[in-house]
Amino acid sequence: MTIDNATQIEFWNGETGRNWVTHDALMEAMLQPLGEAVINTLAPQPGENILDIGCGCGHTSLGLADRVGADGLVTGIDISAPMLAVASQLAGEHNAELSSIQFVEADAQTHAFEPERYDGVFSRFGVMFFEDPVAAFANIRNALRTSGRLAFCCWQPRAVNPFMTVPAMAALELLPAPPEMPPRTPGPFAFEEADYVTEVLTSAGFEGVAVTPLGQPLTFGRGLSLTDIVERLVQIGPIAQMVREAPKDLQQPVRDKVIDAVAPFYAEDSGMTLDGQFWQVTARK
Numbered sequence: 001m002t003i004d005n006a007t008q009i010e011f012w013n014g015e016t017g018r019n020w021v022t023h024d025a026l027m028e029a030m031l032q033p034l035g036e037a038v039i040n041t042l043a044p045q046p047g048e049n050i051l052d053i054g055c056g057c058g059h060t061s062l063g064l065a066d067r068v069g070a071d072g073l074v075t076g077i078d079i080s081a082p083m084l085a086v087a088s089q090l091a092g093e094h095n096a097e098l099s100s101i102q103f104v105e106a107d108a109q110t111h112a113f114e115p116e117r118y119d120g121v122f123s124r125f126g127v128m129f130f131e132d133p134v135a136a137f138a139n140i141r142n143a144l145r146t147s148g149r150l151a152f153c154c155w156q157p158r159a160v161n162p163f164m165t166v167p168a169m170a171a172l173e174l175l176p177a178p179p180e181m182p183p184r185t186p187g188p189f190a191f192e193e194a195d196y197v198t199e200v201l202t203s204a205g206f207e208g209v210a211v212t213p214l215g216q217p218l219t220f221g222r223g224l225s226l227t228d229i230v231e232r233l234v235q236i237g238p239i240a241q242m243v244r245e246a247p248k249d250l251q252q253p254v255r256d257k258v259i260d261a262v263a264p265f266y267a268e269d270s271g272m273t274l275d276g277q278f279w280q281v282t283a284r285k
């Protein structure tokens with residue numbers, strides 16, 4: 001099964017994109033360490049040009065811009081207008097001298113990038129949504145200089161990610177399971193199989209593809225009460241859609257189940273911490 005990019009554009013400009021904007025600080029606090037680890041792997045150097053695919057609200061683009069400095073350039077590309085609006089605002093506030101960052105609202109699968117413009121391509125969870133991943137990565141590869149490098153992170157399977165399974169299993173005690181998507185369907189878990197990621201990148205022309213496990217605890221809702229954390233989980237977390245579609249009379253009982261399930265992973269000062277298992281993917285042109 002595939003989901004075309006027009007549907008993704010609608011999705012990321014609709015409720016999902018708006019929810020991400022609302023909870024941007026929460027999401028960023030959780031994902032920042034992971035992005036930092038992948039930025040360290042890419043190791044951008046002062047003066048380099050870096051492309052951030054699916055940059056969302058732009059936090060990683062700002063991190064990359066700090067590394068390349070005023071002589072470098074970071075381009076964040078995304079299809080979500082509301083998320084890019086946050087990115088532009090943050091860039092304006094980040095550093096008045098920061099002229100080395102730009103955001104483009106476009107589909108990275110088809111956008112006519114300037115050929116050989118970039119030294120590196122980065123993404124934190126922005127490359128699993130392409131209708132045709134080989135075409136998308138071939139297009140992105142064209143934007144890289146000879147020997148240019150790629151580093152991104154994506155999710156390992158849902159089943160090995162307690163951040164996904166713990167709240168979901170609790171909700172499923174009361175709600176029907178959502179329809180299962182076939183493997184490789186564009187979405188968060190499209191790249192859950194390491195061999196498939198290697199196949200996609202190799203078919204797109206990349207060399208030296210390495211897909212390595214990266215474990216990173218996910219800390220969600222630092223400073224919030226357990227009830228507030230579960231409220232956020234049903235708005236933007238792994239059970240959002242399931243709960244949104246649940247009958248009215250089950251809304252609170254589901255929340256109560258999830259509260260019980262995540263309570264062992266909650267601490268008042270740090271919020272909810274659950275393990276996350278990701279792939280860190282590197283390659284070169």
Ligand SMILES: C[S@@+](CC[C@H](N)C(=O)[O-])C[C@H]1O[C@@H](n2cnc3c(N)ncnc32)[C@H](O)[C@@H]1O
Nearest residue numbers: 012054055056078079080107108124125126129
């Ligand atoms: C899970 S979010 C990650 C956002 C950001 N990288 C972060 O880590 O906070 C996925 C992002 O990919 C973007 N995206 C999805 N398909 C895209 C495409 N074809 N071209 C560019 N961006 C895309 C979405 O709009 C969304 O901002």
